[in-house]
Amino acid sequence: MDPLPRIAGVIGWPIAHSRSPLLHRYWLQRHGIAGAYLPFAVAPGQVEAALRGLAALGMAGCNVTVPHKEAAAAVVDSCDAAARRLGAVNLVTVRPDGTLHGANTDGFGFLENLRERAPHWQAAAGAVVVLGAGGAARSVVGALLDAGVPEVRLLARTSARARRLAQELAPSPESGAITLPDWADPAAALAGATLLVNATSAGMDGRPPLALPLAALPAEAVVCDIVYTPLQTPLLRAAAARGLATVDGLGMLLHQARPSFAAWFGVMPEVTPELRALVTASL
Numbered sequence: 001m002d003p004l005p006r007i008a009g010v011i012g013w014p015i016a017h018s019r020s021p022l023l024h025r026y027w028l029q030r031h032g033i034a035g036a037y038l039p040f041a042v043a044p045g046q047v048e049a050a051l052r053g054l055a056a057l058g059m060a061g062c063n064v065t066v067p068h069k070e071a072a073a074a075v076v077d078s079c080d081a082a083a084r085r086l087g088a089v090n091l092v093t094v095r096p097d098g099t100l101h102g103a104n105t106d107g108f109g110f111l112e113n114l115r116e117r118a119p120h121w122q123a124a125a126g127a128v129v130v131l132g133a134g135g136a137a138r139s140v141v142g143a144l145l146d147a148g149v150p151e152v153r154l155l156a157r158t159s160a161r162a163r164r165l166a167q168e169l170a171p172s173p174e175s176g177a178i179t180l181p182d183w184a185d186p187a188a189a190l191a192g193a194t195l196l197v198n199a200t201s202a203g204m205d206g207r208p209p210l211a212l213p214l215a216a217l218p219a220e221a222v223v224c225d226i227v228y229t230p231l232q233t234p235l236l237r238a239a240a241a242r243g244l245a246t247v248d249g250l251g252m253l254l255h256q257a258r259p260s261f262a263a264w265f266g267v268m269p270e271v272t273p274e275l276r277a278l279v280t281a282s283l
């Protein structure tokens, strides 16, 4: 008798928009694995029951998306360092004894995408600027500090939120510093930076972009957007027009899924041009 297929999925509310089934089904087919990946619409208040049900059903685990990442962090029996730091879980793995392990792969996805698309960028080379102080900024800042960036300049409209994020991430003396430049003087924040990351939703379809003085960036700086609808955001277009290297946000979505697939199905999959094209066509 064939062994039962390994089954994973994604929980969210709503869930129909999730691209995760597309990614994981592509990799299952590519690697010839008899598994399945399904979307589950889990209502708020049902997260614990849904996650405990994974073990009861014999599932490998699941991804967790908006708005359940924080609730999942409170349910899992153990967490990796990134999930603990972010207070948010996007990957749950069921252990052989039925306990649940939570991880957060957003920071991994951000860095892998940056390294793939801007391989010449060096973390240790200088200060970087991150725009925004929400959940996305949090994972980006954490990942950049882990990568060895000496200074993260957190440029946020709401300074109290930026201060809170800097305090909560509390970099150790060995890691780089988080500094809080003045929102009213973005040129000063951009001066000398090796990298600019938009971790706000500004520039997303239907939302106005931020007006930034990109001329203040050095000619070797990389500009990265975590927004991927549209793929070429107004920020990336302006950066490219200035001759700067740009990195779009789609790769973060693709790369953050890789450790999930590896955890459940035992193979670390690749982001292929074919996968990128498949997901781009679905946007």
Ligand code: ATR
Residues within 6 Å of the ligand: 131, 132, 133, 134, 135, 136, 137, 156, 157, 158, 161, 199, 200, 201, 202, 208, 209, 210
């Ligand atoms: P997420 O979890 O996706 O990061 P979030 O927690 O709502 O979402 O955080 C979004 C971040 O982008 C916030 O720092 C937000 O600034 P405010 O706290 O002042 O709202 C920032 N942001 C969104 N749109 C922005 C805009 N047009 N200009 C400046 N900052 C913006």
